[in-house]
Amino acid sequence: MTRFWWVRHGPTHRKGMVGWSDVAADLSDTAAIARLHDHLPDAPVISSDLIRCVTTADAIQKDRPRLPHDAGLRELNFGAWELKTAAEIEASHPEAIRNFWDRPDLNAAPGGESWTDMTTRVGRAVDRLIETQTGDVIVVAHFGAILGQVQRALACPVSEVLGHKIDNLSVTRLAFDGRRWHAEAINHIP
Template sequence: MSRIFLVRHGPTHAKSMVGWSDIPADLSDTAALARLSDFLPENAVVISSDLCRAVDTASAIQGRRTRLPHDPDLREIHFGDWELKRFAEAEAMDPARIRAFWETPGDSTPPNGESWNQVCARVDTAVDRVMAAHADRDVIVVAHFGAILTQIARAENLDGSAAFSHKIDNLSVTTLLTQPTWSAQQINHNP
């Protein structure tokens, strides 16, 4: 049985859409990080997105686990021109477009960004790659809200709208089984 432990990076405290911007995480809650590390399997390999909030979170929970190179395909949704804007600011730019992106995700894109379907394809490819390379191991993936939602959607056969209904807290764990078929074991667990 192969398991993926999807960990959302530590909080950034940003109040805007943070996608590919390299904003650091607040990792000052060392007790929460220790609980998280203790909860995760010791024999797992650890991989993260290449953004510092994920990289630094992965380093904080790595322990003696094997660390894999960072993977840019595990990044958050690329918000394009909406990057670092609050919802109201992006809505003022193009109200119909932002509502379509969040309410009926699929092929709608932020200007110069990527759609839900593009995010799913990118993250699925990265997860498949790491799972194939480490088929007999548990895998810890330290990533982002959107990237984690893509894998929940995959495991539960959800469309984007249903996937976005899930809450994913910072430093939470979502555990998926990949064999014999994909399924969610737990979502948004806070150890």
């Protein structure tokens, strides 16, 4: 069995759509970082290659082994909508943004990727981890990447999984027993 301890990176305080933009995480809440560190198992740590995940992984790693960063674990690519607010996108692309939120599995921002594209990419990264890791693995990633794997574990439609909350510095625990996925905890705040 491989158990994934998904950790969402520290907050960025950005109000726009932050996908592949490389923005820093605020890790000033040292008490929350300490609780998170103490809650996690002694297991290898891997993260998305974006700085907000890398620095969060650095903060919780301590003596844990580190696996190389993986770009496959990145957030949804919002393309031309990167760092824009919903109001800005609504003003310039009202029909496109409505289509995107109505069916994110099929629609993408201009130059970006759909939910299905993202979950396929992240799923491949997770499958590579399953091939090389057994036991516990700590994965520091993004809201969309984590929710995509929750969707995989629950075998539910995207409209249902988007109702879940994934807070910054929360832990979502998903396990794969070799045949099926199990959602053990979603959005746990240590």
